[in-house]
Amino acid sequence: MTDIAAPGHQSTELDRVVIRFAGDSGDGMQLTGDRFTSASAVFGNDLSTLPDYPAEIRAPAGTLAGVSAFQVHISDHDILTPGDSPSVLVAMNPAALKANLHDLLPGGTLIVNSDAFEERNLTKAGYAENPLGDGSLKAFTVYEVPMTSLTVEATKPTGAKPRDAERSKNFFALGVISWMYTRPTEPTLEWIQSKFGNNQTVAEANTLAFKAGYNFGETAELFESNYQVKPAALEPGLYTQISGNVAVAYGLIAAGQLSKLPVFLGSYPITPASDILHELSRHKNFGVRTLQAEDEIAGVSSAIGAAFAGHLAVTTTSGPGIDLKSEAIGLAVSLELPLLIIDIQRGGPSTGLPTKTEQADLLLALFGRHGEAPVPIVAAKTPAHCFEATIEAARIALKYRTPVFLLSDGYLANGAEPWKLPDVATLPDIAVPFADGPNHDRGDGTREFWPYLRDPETLARPWAIPGTPGLEHRIGGLEKADGTGNISYDPANHEHMVRLRQAKVDGIADDIAPVELDDPDGPGGAPVLVVGWGSTYGTIAAAVRRVRARGLKVAQAHLIHLQPFPPNLEDILGRYDKVLVPEMNLGQLAFVLRGRYLTNAQSINKVQGLPFKAAEIESAIVQLLESNP
Amino acid sequence: MTDIAAPGHQSTELDRVVIRFAGDSGDGMQLTGDRFTSASAVFGNDLSTLPDYPAEIRAPAGTLAGVSAFQVHISDHDILTPGDSPSVLVAMNPAALKANLHDLLPGGTLIVNSDAFEERNLTKAGYAENPLGDGSLKAFTVYEVPMTSLTVEATKPTGAKPRDAERSKNFFALGVISWMYTRPTEPTLEWIQSKFGNNQTVAEANTLAFKAGYNFGETAELFESNYQVKPAALEPGLYTQISGNVAVAYGLIAAGQLSKLPVFLGSYPITPASDILHELSRHKNFGVRTLQAEDEIAGVSSAIGAAFAGHLAVTTTSGPGIDLKSEAIGLAVSLELPLLIIDIQRGGPSTGLPTKTEQADLLLALFGRHGEAPVPIVAAKTPAHCFEATIEAARIALKYRTPVFLLSDGYLANGAEPWKLPDVATLPDIAVPFADGPNHDRGDGTREFWPYLRDPETLARPWAIPGTPGLEHRIGGLEKADGTGNISYDPANHEHMVRLRQAKVDGIADDIAPVELDDPDGPGGAPVLVVGWGSTYGTIAAAVRRVRARGLKVAQAHLIHLQPFPPNLEDILGRYDKVLVPEMNLGQLAFVLRGRYLTNAQSINKVQGLPFKAAEIESAIVQLLESNP
Amino acid sequence: MTDVSVPVTTKKDWTSDQEVRWCPGCGDYSILTAVQMLMPELGDTRENTVFVSGIGCSSRFPYYMNTYGIHSIHGRAPAVATGVAVARPDLSVWVITGDGDGLSIGGNHLIHALRRNVNLTILLFNNQIYGLTKGQYSPTSEVGKVTKSTPFGSIDHPFNPISLALGAEATFVARTHDMDRKHMQEVFRRAHRHRGAAFVEIYQNCNVFNDGAFDQILSKEARPTNLIPLEHGQPIRFGADHEKGVIVDGQGKARIVDVADVGEDAILVHDEQRAEPGLAFMLSRLATGPYEPTPVGVFRAVDRPTYGEEVQRQLVAAQERQGPGDLAALLRSGATWEV
């Protein structure tokens, strides 16, 4: 395995490469990265991406705060993460260089837009000396390309003013990198046409800039070599590239189809969840209703109303929105109505780091409501897995008539990976029947409807929707008598209901997939078990691979269901003396495992708004392996 | 110890008695109970009370739903609970009888208003037969007193219409019981004058009814005996009777005085917390500002504003309000401003049982915010202890510049006990200085103000309030650079700040009282340790007494600080093989102790909107003592 | 509304089996009766009717209606009901709220439901007090009111619910009171018929915590002189002999006058359908509180597309344009490649 794309000769074959595009927020780095990714995807590489952008729409140009970056890992075999550290860094200005250089692997390739390294920008970035001249970049292979002026030159035929023409320089950079990694140019050229088609000047400028960059690579005798990363031998099938948020949106549309219910989304915009609302609102032809509510409370409340009315009801948000929705989620627990609550976690507390990733809302999802108000929790592990996880969450909500949390995070939301499209026909049927008649005998032979009479197996109550004659009923947040659903202040009934709501959630354990244990030596074979949840999956798996590559033994289990836990979890935990839980928080899952099973779970934590690097987890595993028991 | 006030002769001495007054919501039972309690307090008994009333203002008269009850335990020695079961039940109507009879001890005394046992009322209460005639009350000593007609008769001199006159019948009942338990009549007569003085007809009617009841006891040859419960040998001092909510209000006023800060309360009414708002708003002469906000979010937000402005800021609510305040509490964590959040817990989830008690918000207080947002938690253990606990919570908030939770519950809020008044001069000084000048050297000899520069010991940041020249600064919910407080997206700084906020809270452990261990045989002496928190204190202590009275060994520890835990807790837990945690929830503290210390804590739970009975905990302890290790 | 012919019903059919639990004498009873008696006339079926409320004494209302119903959480009824109405435009959705529930904690949801013109019939029981929590002042309580939370008198200037609703773009705004069943029913009928959000303020007596709050205008004697009935197309006149009237002067000032002084023709003619709400707003300011001549009836009733219909329209348009959703096609709608 080559970690670094070392400069070589004519055309070198690489098994993988990690490239980071970095520039000013206004430089279009996300677009550039995205395009490179798409071209690589269509080319057949396996890949994984990591966008990273500032909270401001456009932070001051040229400053560190304004730097926007996009990292992509492409490979000829299946990979699990966007890569710990790039081996190639494209830096469009000094600030981008400064903010990202420390991540570049020693010996890595650095391509800079030399035009941008003038005094003003250097000062803004806090450079006393121009790093291009002071020898501080010795450790890297540096290519200085005057991208701005070359772009202006190349786009002259469009007649655009230099200020406007400059804006195509990201396409110039894309061209250079596309040449360097022998990407096909057609998909990008086509995409430029379709994306900017309504503004031909811009389309033409971008096309010219892209071609100029590509040709620059080929003709300028600057680069010693270009590189090939062959298509990956992925499982055969039809693939598309998908981000977590789009996968959630597709998952919701799919869940609607699979349950034969109209989807209702009540939501309020918030980073990094808004894109689910955006995506869903484009698919009204599926009968999807999206309501941009006045706030998060109205978002979830309207969803509760829609659930009562018989829709597959959903609310999407991020941490601060979950805080606000807590009271209404408690109502949904009490009403026992199906409801999906989707939390795209971001850096907290409070407004925190809104555009960064974190997984610190697990305890909030578990416990963030007054009283005893248990709610099942499902967590997605990769961008594409968001699709499946969404359907699973919907399945549980519908079958058990309960609100269900789906946890994702900023990293999954915006990260992308190739997704082998499922055969729609094989997706599960998650339809549940509505109540259609009375269900209880009054004792005198006449029948009536009891809204809280339960299915003895699932403990779910009937879902009787308005429009059904004879099933009129009233429900509310006051404690209810089990069965009739009438208000009840009876002490024994309250205890019964509190325990019953918990039992209903606990009982779901029998209806979910057991957690998969990856231990080549069978359960208990390795001395250390790594348990994770959510977006750390790929990184943990990569770390586990690395540890095994060292000839050491380690087991991995990744939880999709956080409440209830899969029934085999306790047994698995019991088989390992050392349990390591990597989390992007201060140890939330670890705490729960300890409290639930008295397992001496140990934490490795990273709370930096950034995903773990495989190396970090690798070294924690190794350390634990080496520690005394 | 006599458990039952058995009928005897002339005047019998009792060491304690538990009396329950029960009637329709409109019958004034809370008032009656309260008066009896006050008279007993002034008389010198130790006592403890348990009000229990419906959620409706006035549920339909005569129905079970409309029954309101008040239990009082009076004693000649110090007691800990309002009593498991009454030995005397006053039932003003059939519904009150039906709803309460099952609690009356076998052989207990039952005094009924026989006038109310007519067909309509019997039907409403769901009696097919009149229980007064069908022999179903054989197990009790029943006194049938036509209270309504006797009251109407007695109050004739006032000229009131019978319908109005009837309303004094609770004073008749009070008179009967006052005679029966030889209470002094003067305090009650005076109180009637002062309370109803502005309506002389009513005052007179109540006086006449009360006297008539008293005389009825003395003259009607119905009662075999009356009883004496001597004053208790309490610690010498000046006593008053206090409920938890008033104690909180007084605690806040005291904290204001002790910190030399004006108190600001931003609150929204909610049962059972509203009375704190009511009480505080009466004491504006202490410079206390109370704002009835438009909702809970505005309540806490305004308090945050007041804290920024230099006030001792407080917000009071119950569970549903905490849900809503979550986001703003997270902001306060990020702003590092002092703030008291007072949660008077009630039955949940959702609207639940609004007038009933529960202690199911502990995990919410610990974890109910997105991101890592730790907040110290203090819990009161008795009504009077609310005073001290409030001051302690304020002390922590001010010293560490952090929001602090104070947990109370419906039982403490409305329950009352005698309180030995503290010497005001001995209360702690909790004043903290405001920042008054720059605190950081720019490096060039000039000084500036850094709002997030910390006290190395407490890790508290300076509290610089508007009006202080030169300390102008801006703070917000985005992540801040430690020191300067400027917005920072730096990954390492974020991790630093997340850990620092946790460390600040954890560090408080060194500044709180160790948890007291009650084990006559020294630490680890008993085979079972009972750990509790909040309002279960009295009941657990009573149960422990009972277990010890059986000659068995058991230890008790009651937590006032729930976050951080006292530093000696881990050691104490480690000394006991069996740890029992009684809670009015499904085991929240037990879960936290397990997760934190891997202690195999076992739960006994009661979630009925009612406090434990000492007998319930007693039997759980005995069972655990007898179980195999 | 479904097409099927609606079976004939009576009040009893619309009454649930739950015992009513308001204080004896509470104004809520007469409102409940008015609604229960009216329902059979409205042409809806019970199964297609949903009552949604928040928390408060008034919010217990849905329990007493033999229809579908949600007793939700404090202040959120308009939001919950918006979900019901948007999901199911075929239903008749009512919101029951109080002056605390609807104007304090729930004020935002209320004004947004009004501006969106969600198809809801909103009844706000205004008793100028918090009943359920035992007597704190509310956003409609008068300045100086002594309550449990304001022992020295409230200092909050109250909302005028009619003005607030008009300021929030409401298309239907009316006021009635618990002392006049016929008037209530007439107003409720109009509100129900209105397409979009219909807002009705009901003056309601809380005889336990705020008894007599409306006596100055609602007592039998006071009504003729202190209620100003609004009737579309009619000059605005009142008084035992219709001797009083309302005019607007050239500086946009509405005033109460003796008709005799200005002549009948000068009297303002009520126009509830006027596109812009200025007039309705001006009328809402005639009285500064329920202690002087106060307009009752429909202030405003104008047409505007309803939120539910527009949602539906976009769904239909999307289907027409894109065809019904095809999941397999959606999944492959991005760039795809075969491995």
Add this chain to the structure above:
Amino acid sequence: MTDVSVPVTTKKDWTSDQEVRWCPGCGDYSILTAVQMLMPELGDTRENTVFVSGIGCSSRFPYYMNTYGIHSIHGRAPAVATGVAVARPDLSVWVITGDGDGLSIGGNHLIHALRRNVNLTILLFNNQIYGLTKGQYSPTSEVGKVTKSTPFGSIDHPFNPISLALGAEATFVARTHDMDRKHMQEVFRRAHRHRGAAFVEIYQNCNVFNDGAFDQILSKEARPTNLIPLEHGQPIRFGADHEKGVIVDGQGKARIVDVADVGEDAILVHDEQRAEPGLAFMLSRLATGPYEPTPVGVFRAVDRPTYGEEVQRQLVAAQERQGPGDLAALLRSGATWEV
């Protein structure tokens, strides 16, 4: 306000050391400059000035002012600021909010701060879009607006912030825009001087997500014909040659007319101090959106006791009546007994 004489300051003194982080060309810049330049004139000290904001592009404002400031959470600025103002009536408290922050999630706090007349100067940056979250429609976006969350056009009828504020009992209501520093400063000065809650809507261009939203009235060419300046005591006239004016007819309808047609005397004279807000409301409805002649300036400015003063008054009264608080006496104020 303190009594000490206020030192002379310049814009620079009011400018913090934090780099301004709005998009180049954003209308927020000119508002910031207007405020920073105005501050030295207002007579407050920096230490007695507090800026409180919620979340949004506009809500970054406090970071750029060298005063005390809180960048709070989304929608809650009016509530946070109420706490500051009630605790400390000596401070000058400003609220900075956006159309999403102030009218969507924060609508309720805004209307309650207005009705209470809390002493706040509230600047609402209305760009008719959510800027910070990258372009969803807001409660002031026009019907049909295509945004990220409304790919087929918004169906929500927008709020008119001026109407809403007036419906919420606001005592000071004004509108200005980011293209005219002088006008902004005049309006801000008036708002600041007002005792109580002063509400100012500022039309603000978001050149990234909603560029040109106000061009139809704010472009250099459009202003004379499409801005109607409101000046107290002056006939309401506009147009390049003041040829247009506003009248109210006997049926309470305000209309734009050619002055020549009706005569100068018929033109409505603006009265911002009129006790009842009907006229101001009517003026707020002259334009249904920023694409036709739209009034700017002060719609309403009336006196009413401020919340902070009343709180203070009750504190003082209580002290006078009960004497300063005595803790020991309080604790023994109930029934006590000696053991």
